[in-house]
Amino acid sequence: MRTKILAHDIVIFGSPLWLGQLGSVAKRVLERMDAFLEETDEEGRIPIYGKLAVAAIVGNEDGAHYVSSQLFQALNDVGWTIPPIAVCYWGGEAMGSSDFTDLPSTPDMVSKTAGMLAGNAAHLAGLLKHTPYPG
Numbered sequence: 365m366r367t368k369i370l371a372h373d374i375v376i377f378g379s380p381l382w383l384g385q386l387g388s389v390a391k392r393v394l395e396r397m398d399a400f401l402e403e404t405d406e407e408g409r410i411p412i413y414g415k416l417a418v419a420a421i422v423g424n425e426d427g428a429h430y431v432s433s434q435l436f437q438a439l440n441d442v443g444w445t446i447p448p449i450a451v452c453y454w455g456g457e458a459m460g461s462s463d464f465t466d467l468p469s470t471p472d473m474v475s476k477t478a479g480m481l482a483g484n485a486a487h488l489a490g491l492l493k494h495t496p497y498p499g
Contacts, residue, residue, distance in 0.1 A: 365393070365396060366396075366399075369397075369412070369415075370411055370412070370415075372415070373414075373415055373416065373489040373492075373493060374415070374416045374417075374418065374485050374486070374489050375415065375416070375417050375418075375444075376417075376418050376419070376420055377390055377393070377417060377418070377419045377420070377435060377439070378390070378419070378420040378421070379419070379420075379421055379431065379435075380421070380422055380423050381421060381422070381423025381427045381428065381431060381455065382423070384426060384427035384430065384431075385427065385431065386431045386434060386435060390435070394435070394438045394439070397412075397438075397439075397442045398442065400412055400442045400443060401441075401442060405499070407498070407499030408499050409443070409497065409499045410442060410443035411443075412442065412443045412444055413443045413445075413496070413497050413499070414445065414492040414493070414496045414497055415443075415444060415445065415489075415492075416444065416445045416446070416447055416485050416488060416489050416492070417436075417439045417444040417445070417446060417450070418446075418447065418450045418451065418452075418481055418485050419432055419435055419436070419450060419451040419452070419453075420451075420452050420453070420478075421451060421452075421453040421454075421455075422453065422454050422455070422463075422464045423454075423455050423456070426455060427455065428451070428453035428455050432450075432451040432453070436450065436451075445488065445492065447481075447484045447485050447487075447488045448484050449477065449480045449481050449484050450481060450484075450485070451481070452474060452477045452478045452481050453474075454471065454474050
């Protein structure tokens with residue numbers, strides 16, 4: 365997993381909402397990234413400095429704002445850069461029976477937000493590639 369993470373400039377963390385919480389697989393990924401804190405270069409930078417993290421969250425309940433706040437704080441703690449408009453989510457009706465995959469089409473606001481997220485992340489990743497953080 366470490367090799368795959370370090371091979372990319374932008375990582376998308378996807379998770380369903382489970383009982384208003386980040387999914388357990390995503391939590392395990394975050395826990396394993398704690399190891400990055402022990403690795404620094406000669407400037408004191410963690411290996412993922414200059415790499416961007418964005419999130420995609422789906423679920424049938426409230427919680428996307430709560431989950432993204434926890435996710436982004438944890439990612440920030442280990443050195444990820446979080447661009448503006450870094451989360452795209454869809455939350456159906458709480459306790460509802462519709463899943464995102466059951467929708468006849470992607471809601472307009474989800475499409476618009478996903479496009480903005482992708483554009484902002486690509487732009488910032490390009491800037492950081494050419495002008496890295498000083499450390």
